[in-house]
Amino acid sequence: GAGVSQSPSNKVTEKGKDVELRCDPISGHTALYWYRQSLGQGLEFLIYFQGNSAPDKSGLPSDRFSAERTGGSVSTLTIQRTQQEDSAVYLCASSSDGPSYNEQFFGPGTRLTVL
């Protein structure tokens, strides 16, 4: 596609429910990032996928959060037993391979509201 897409654009859920957020990166981009941004705050790194390497999960805030990337393309971020503090915009970005230059292309984000 032309850019990174994310779905849904908005998600309202009840506390305790599970949610899945989807990211479609730019075709051919081997690197994929998930970030979380609370209102008026900066980006909080969650997880990073690079090619076939094991993902860098160091930013996941708890074991309720998990992500996978199937076939090196689409990624799904899953939040189990959602809590109110999980409310935020979840941003996905992808970039091309290469250690020295990796401009990230961002999707529009998914705004998650946990009631």
Place this chain on the structure above:
Amino acid sequence: SQQGEEDPQALSIQEGENATMNCSYKTSINNLQWYRQNSGRGLVHLILIRSNEREKHSGRLRVTLDTSKKSSSLLITASRAADTASYFCATKPTGGFKTIFGAGTRLFVKA
């Protein structure tokens, strides 16, 4: 803590004035990037400066990098109301693949 820290946190200026935002970081880096975000949604890449570069220009944007002080500045000249947004610096530490974002500067340009 965040690798990049921007200051000021917020900046309000008149249209036509210049806006300067600063970023400090902690570790050695391969490159430093500046991004812009409108309305709390996706970020847009503005400019990248490599660790061996000291200054870079792109249109009304001027970025400087001082690796000895581990700091960078973004200057927007002749600002416009449409420049109103949040601006983030992002660093890629040497030997790493992860890009780390700062908390951002919220710029408001008054018409």
